[in-house]
Amino acid sequence: MAVNMAQASASSQITAQDQQALRQVWENIQPDSCPYSYNFHMHTIHSDGQLTPEELIDQALAIGLKGLAITDHHSVGGYKVAQNWLEQLQEQTFLDSSPSTCVPHLWTGVEITSDLLDTEVHILGYAFDPEHPSIKPYLQGKAPKQSDAQAAAVIRAIHQAGGLAVLAHPVRYRRSAEELIPVAAHLGIDGVETYYAYNNPTPWQPSPNQTQRVKQLSATYNLLNTCGTDSHSLSLLKRF
Template identity: 25%
Template sequence: MTSRTGAPRIDLHTHSTASDGTLTPVELVRAAGTAGLDVLAITDHDTTAGWAAAVGALPPGLRLIRGAELSCRWSGTEPAVPLHLLAYLFDPDHPELVAELARVRAAREDRGERIVALLRADGIDVSWPEILAGADGGTVGRPHIAQALIRAGLVGSTREAFGSDWLGERYRLPKDDIDVFQAVRLVRSAGGVPVFAHPRATRRGRVVPDELITELAAAGLAGLEADHEDHSPAERAHVRALAADLGLLVTGSSDFHGTHKTVQLGAFSTGVEAYERIVAEGVTEVASG
């Protein structure tokens, strides 16, 4: 793979307004072009809704990996550990995967409405219809509620909104995510490539044991996301060593959400060898501008 400006810049984890990002899919790919990226993956939560618009707006020289970030859980401990699986280049029309993603999106919306009801019961003036409108048809999640809290002047940032006094604990409710082994199976059956997102990010909360990742690798997991803003240097090194032991590919990416986060597009990059492995294993072709 050749780059426009030296070493290829490959960002395999970004979000648009199709889920909880602040840029539309069109704006996202244009921003990636401006940032000098060579490859971008669009990985909105539990949806492929942004794919068509992103492909149609690709600037010259930018390649697009179509993907999604699946909301998963591991039930090997109580309570279950929430985690995320990045799925790349899968068939968006695979019936079983389509049905499961629709179920998860419905569960997200139901949870969001129940969280808002809890907030309103405590006298906090946030509006569920306004939150839905702000999502603009995308997958609704806690970040949309966080924005409502910011607009109401109750918190100063998304990070504060996800603190223990708000959505991180007091007003946090579980949702019905996909069992992670089922998610790996579904992605593989849809011809996709599953990669565990930020697997060692202890600053986000509980993480799963290495033994689980070993079992997931045997079940079809393709890789681990190592270079991520929520991984410390030690955690990145741990993930890389584990991936090497298991023969898994390693990715790096920004997890860009626009103004919801301070991290910028291309903050972390994936190596060419890992990118080429993903392309070789996926059933959907890479789109080119």
């Protein structure tokens, strides 16, 4: 039991440090931060993406990302493979004495289907402990049902696991961002995916009108701003 308690304490400490580091990044996020410096919304073959986790990390290195999160639907399988791949790369970089190779920071991430104001929305979780019992039910490869799907329950589970909760692409739903974001803020959401390319342009860039609307709401409700390509394709630089 003492060993388990020590492991839990160490895990909580790491998660808290990870969350604080991520919060600092988001506090300074800019419209051009994504997709060449940071990317917080990507999918692998562990949900509905086309890239393997290893391919995703290799692209992240080629792009020069400083930090990223894999946000597969209801799974951290891709994150775990990617984390192992990154650790191997870090070890190889150390052995090769190649300081020019910058290995990005990988945060835990997940995208959870949820219900907010009787509307299906997606809530992104970041920097949480994937082994925490509160988040485990949401990492089983399928969408939650009934009370577990309520936004309040999803946000609570992410927080209990030490993470940050973000409303994904808030201008893509049946209800408006002006309706959803205030309620999400009341429920304790930490941030909104402010910089998002709704019409999937090439090259990737945040949609200006939607971005302005979400930025105003995030400022009103003191929420963090995030960015991501929501990549499902073979390129991290676009959605599809």
